Amino acid sequence: MRPFLLATLLVSTAAQATAPWQDEAAAQIPPFAEHLLGTVRQAVTDGGPIAAVQACQALAPQIASEHSHQAWQLGRTSLKVRNPDNTPDAWERSVLERFAEAAIAGTPVKELRYGEEVDGEYRYMQAIAVGEPCMACHGTAIKAEVQEAIDQYYPHDQARSYQIGELRGAFTLTRPLAQETQ
Ligand code: HEC
Secondary structure (H helix, E strand, O other): OHHHHHHHHHHHHHHHHHHHHHHHHHHHHHHHHHHHHHHHHHHHHHHHHHHHHHHHHHHHHHHHHHOOOOOOEEEEEOOOOOOHHHOOOHHHHHHHHHHHHHHHOOOOHHHOEEEEEEOOEEEEEEEEEOOHHHHHHHOOOOOHHHHHHHHHHOOOOOOOOOOOOOEEEEEEEEEEOOOOOO
16 A cells, blocks of 8 residues: 555645646746737738738747747647647657547547646646638638748648647647746
């Protein structure tokens, strides 16, 4: 019994130690998501969807680094990436695969999130669902000229043919476990 009890206690202590990070991680996401969506909407309004593809290409990585502060690294990833720089690592891939299974089993994509301690860091992912504003560039009926612009910047694009409500990918966040921020 004893080793089992000890293991249980250790697990719950670790869970308690990282639990505060989960809320802090979740709080990093809305400003990042709104900045991305606001930028894409503005670019569509100003110049149409082709200009918006260019804006995404130029600005998405910059917006991610602007929101990476107080020890948190923010990014986006997917099982089907547009930008190869967003390819998931092994941990992200396994979380995305579990999100995909849960979504198929009927869990609403918006509810999918997961955080844990991995090699001295706290890592957190929150699923991203496809919505109406995403369809112009990730949907099933992308205009020919928009497809051309995507092909030009992302010759290996895999992020098309999504339906509304599907799992598009996830926000991915990492921070060191130690208290000090750098
Ligand atoms: C104007 C076209 C456009 C629209 C609209 C758009 N995206 Fe994208 N999306 C892109 C481009 C271009 C990239 C690649 C950005 C980069 O180079 O980092 C991208 C990348 C992503 C990524 C990062 C993973 C990857 O595939 O590289 C996610 C996640 C994503 N988009 C989700 C969405 C969601 C969700 C919406 C709707 C709310 C949306 N996008 C709307 C063009 C668009």
